[in-house]
Amino acid sequence: xxxxxxxxxxxxxxxxxxxxxxxxxxxxxxxxxxxxxxxxxxxxxxxxxxxxxxxxxxxxxxxxxxxxxxxxxxxxxxxxxxxxxxxxxxxxxxxxxxxxxxxxxxxxxxxxxxxxxxxxxxxxxxxxxxxxxxxxxxxxxxxxxxxxxxxxxxxxxxxxxxxxxxxxxxxxxxxxxxxxxxxxxxxxxxxxxxxxxxxxxxxxxxxxxxxxxxxxxxxxxxxxxxxxxxxxxxxxxxxxxxxxxxxxxxxxxxxxxxxxxxxxxxxxxxxxxxxxxxxxxxxxxxxxxxxxxxxxxxxxxxxxxxxxxxxxxxxxxxxxxxxxxxxxxxxxxxxxxxxxxxxxxxxxxxxxxx
Amino acid sequence: xxxxxxxxxxxxxxxxxxxxxxxxxxxxxxxxxxxxxxxxxxxxxxxxxxxxxxxxxxxxxxxxxxxxxxxxxxxxxxxxxxxxxxxxxxxxxxxxxxxxxxxxxxxxxxxxxxxxxxxxxxxxxxxxxxxxxxxxxxxxxxxxxxxxxxxxxxxxxxxxxxxxxxxxxxxxxxxxxxxxxxxxxxxxxxxxxxxxxxxxxxxxxxxxxxxxxxxxxxxxxxxxxxxxxxxxxxxxxxxxxxxxxxxxxxxxxxxxxxxxxxxxxxxxxxxxxxxxxxxxxxxxxxxxxxxxxxxxxxxxxxxxxxxxxxxxxxxxxxxxxxxxxxxxxxxxxxxxxxxxxxxxxxxxxxxxxx
Numbered sequence: 001x002x003x004x005x006x007x008x009x010x011x012x013x014x015x016x017x018x019x020x021x022x023x024x025x026x027x028x029x030x031x032x033x034x035x036x037x038x039x040x041x042x043x044x045x046x047x048x049x050x051x052x053x054x055x056x057x058x059x060x061x062x063x064x065x066x067x068x069x070x071x072x073x074x075x076x077x078x079x080x081x082x083x084x085x086x087x088x089x090x091x092x093x094x095x096x097x098x099x100x101x102x103x104x105x106x107x108x109x110x111x112x113x114x115x116x117x118x119x120x121x122x123x124x125x126x127x128x129x130x131x132x133x134x135x136x137x138x139x140x141x142x143x144x145x146x147x148x149x150x151x152x153x154x155x156x157x158x159x160x161x162x163x164x165x166x167x168x169x170x171x172x173x174x175x176x177x178x179x180x181x182x183x184x185x186x187x188x189x190x191x192x193x194x195x196x197x198x199x200x201x202x203x204x205x206x207x208x209x210x211x212x213x214x215x216x217x218x219x220x221x222x223x224x225x226x227x228x229x230x231x232x233x234x235x236x237x238x239x240x241x242x243x244x245x246x247x248x249x250x251x252x253x254x255x256x257x258x259x260x261x262x263x264x265x266x267x268x269x270x271x272x273x274x275x276x277x278x279x280x281x282x283x284x285x286x287x288x289x290x291x292x293x294x295x296x297x298x299x300x301x302x303x304x305x306x307x308x309x310x311x312x313x314x315x316x317x318x319x320x321x322x323x324x325x326x327x328x329x330x331x332x333x334x335x336x337x338x339x340x341x342x343x344x345x346x347x348x349x350x351x352x353x354x
Numbered sequence: 355x356x357x358x359x360x361x362x363x364x365x366x367x368x369x370x371x372x373x374x375x376x377x378x379x380x381x382x383x384x385x386x387x388x389x390x391x392x393x394x395x396x397x398x399x400x401x402x403x404x405x406x407x408x409x410x411x412x413x414x415x416x417x418x419x420x421x422x423x424x425x426x427x428x429x430x431x432x433x434x435x436x437x438x439x440x441x442x443x444x445x446x447x448x449x450x451x452x453x454x455x456x457x458x459x460x461x462x463x464x465x466x467x468x469x470x471x472x473x474x475x476x477x478x479x480x481x482x483x484x485x486x487x488x489x490x491x492x493x494x495x496x497x498x499x500x501x502x503x504x505x506x507x508x509x510x511x512x513x514x515x516x517x518x519x520x521x522x523x524x525x526x527x528x529x530x531x532x533x534x535x536x537x538x539x540x541x542x543x544x545x546x547x548x549x550x551x552x553x554x555x556x557x558x559x560x561x562x563x564x565x566x567x568x569x570x571x572x573x574x575x576x577x578x579x580x581x582x583x584x585x586x587x588x589x590x591x592x593x594x595x596x597x598x599x600x601x602x603x604x605x606x607x608x609x610x611x612x613x614x615x616x617x618x619x620x621x622x623x624x625x626x627x628x629x630x631x632x633x634x635x636x637x638x639x640x641x642x643x644x645x646x647x648x649x650x651x652x653x654x655x656x657x658x659x660x661x662x663x664x665x666x667x668x669x670x671x672x673x674x675x676x677x678x679x680x681x682x683x684x685x686x687x688x689x690x691x692x693x694x695x696x697x698x699x700x701x702x703x704x705x706x707x708x
Contacts (some may be wrong), residue, residue, distance in 0.1 A: 103457030
């Protein structure tokens with residue numbers, strides 16, 4: 001090992017990150033913490049300090065936070081971002097399928113908003129490129145906010161008293177209060193919602209940040225092949241993958257046919273109509289997975305150990321032992337971060353002027 | 355005035371508080387701040403430091419706060435106390451009529467949870483004696499949490515991991531985790547949700563705490579007769595009264611017949627079936643009224659100035675001038691308190707053990 005030049009070592013690590021795990025694993029070698037840390041660092045990165053865009057400002061973030069909690073813009077006056085992305089549930093909603101405007105059941109489970117700005121795209125189908133685009137398009141979705149036009153949204157925001165908020169946040173714009181800026185503000189806010197966890201401390205070199213069991217789990221997570229998809233800064237969320245490689249996913253998850261999909265959810269196919277996209281979903285990030293049940297795109301599995309077993313079987317054709325599952329769960333628990341203090345504190349929203 | 359003994363003076367003030375306003379008003383005499391303060395003190399009291407029951411403990415309050423935000427106990431997994439009593443909307447929900455479990459529209463507007471523990475009873479019809487009773491009975495209401503039995507609720511709480519929370523909060527109880535203790539914990543929490551306002555500082559002697567306009571409004575509020583019902587520590591909420599004395603209320607409010615009531619809402623009659631209770635409602639508190647639109651038991655009026663005009667006309671047969679309305683609104687704004695810091699901060703709820 002020591003004979004490898006840094007260059008070759010780095011190259012092998014890069015190969016690892018690219019998925020050539022079988023080649024790279026021997027680099028981990030010993031059971032020692034440092035070897036595990038090196039192995040982990042080739043696959044994962046700690047959270048950045050921020051994912052803010054260059055034009056983010058405190059005013060923009062404050063506006064975005066208010067809008068995130070604002071329900072009066074939706075068709076029934078009850079739905080806001082925070083409805084499905086609730087501080088009390090680690091930025092998710094603890095439901096199998098979320099519920100949108102006017103009580104309409106959404107076709108998929110709501111992922112946590114935490115760290116989502118770092119993902120390759122938004123939604124399980126990846127049909128939203130950025131958090132900003134997601135926020136804007138939700139306004140007109142008949143299942144989400146249920147508005148009929150952006151003009152309607154802008155009028156509502158004016159009546160509620162948001163004009164001066166937008167003017168402060170988008171001072172240079174010809175039209176500060178706009179649906180586009182709704183998206184930019186909410187995006188600016190969501191980009192602050194990162195949740196550093198014990199695993200980040202580990203990745204930064206503190207090998208005592210993980211328990212012995214969590215380290216066993218991390219090693220098993222990598223050796224089993226989970227990190228082939230669940231890698232990168234968000235431990236997933238960086239690629240698309242077929243769900244159900246060894247068999248149809250519903251045989252293992254207990255998923256039922258859904259009216260919204262006229263059968264089983266075929267993932268990206270429903271957006272692209274391309275058969276090659278059938279059952280292709282965005283790989284979910286695993287940050288905060290232990291605190292955001294239930295699991296999978298349809299919330300069909302409530303238990304994390306069961307979700308781990310299902311994934312090993314469906315995606316990798318492996319039957320994990322009870323110990324392996326327990327260790328991996330312990331590792332996944334190390335991905336739970338603190339709820340960002342600012343997110344936990346509800347904003348006080350403007351009251352429409354008398 | 356100075357010839358009155360303290361005893362007689364106090365007797366007259368007591369008479370004032372009891373509603374004999376015509377007799378007592380002259381005591382206010384001059385326009386000076388002190389006279390207004392004396393007049394106000396005969397009708398209103400500042401908030402107490404707490405309305406906690408004797409057995410309240412920090413553990414009980416912490417549990418109550420978690421349960422207040424807990425949605426997984428409801429039939430559809432979406433409804434908690436905080437759904438209708440949202441920190442972002444000063445403990446109310448900014449809807450005309452609230453929405454309960456499974457999207458069912460509730461028959462009445464949700465009042466703010468702030469200071470509600472100080473009121474004579476809960477709900478517009480006063481059919482819940484205390485905040486504790488309200489919290490318990492909501493669990494089985496088909497419109498609220500929609501559970502079918504308390505055993506079902508207790509089982510849900512156990513599965514979610516609340517056993518140890520209840521054991522800490524109700525250490526001496528033979529059965530700590532119980533629906534009854536759900537009510538006690540939530541009540542203990544709600545009793546902490548008091549919102550001192552500029553008007554409290556005024557009542558405590560700081561006559562500069564109110565603007566000149568607010569003082570004019572306070573004086574007009576009293577002189578018009580509003581304080582005949584809206585008095586006491588919560589500026590209302592201490593008695594029942596007919597809504598619509600000079601004419602049927604819907605002629606002024608624009609209220610429409612409601613299916614839930616097979617016509618117009620007749621207030622306490624729907625609970626007591628006693629014709630004497632027809633159109634009798636609990637007088638709402640006015641603390642935070644300026645920040646918790648829309649108004650009245652059915653949220654039929656969105657504008658505070660309009661609500662003030664309607665009340666003067668319907669209850670007192672008076673047409674207020676535009677200036678009077680503006681002044682009274684200014685006084686009512688002085689009843690807005692800060693959102694309690696603890697309420698604004700969402701709790702982190704337990705995740706069901708794996």
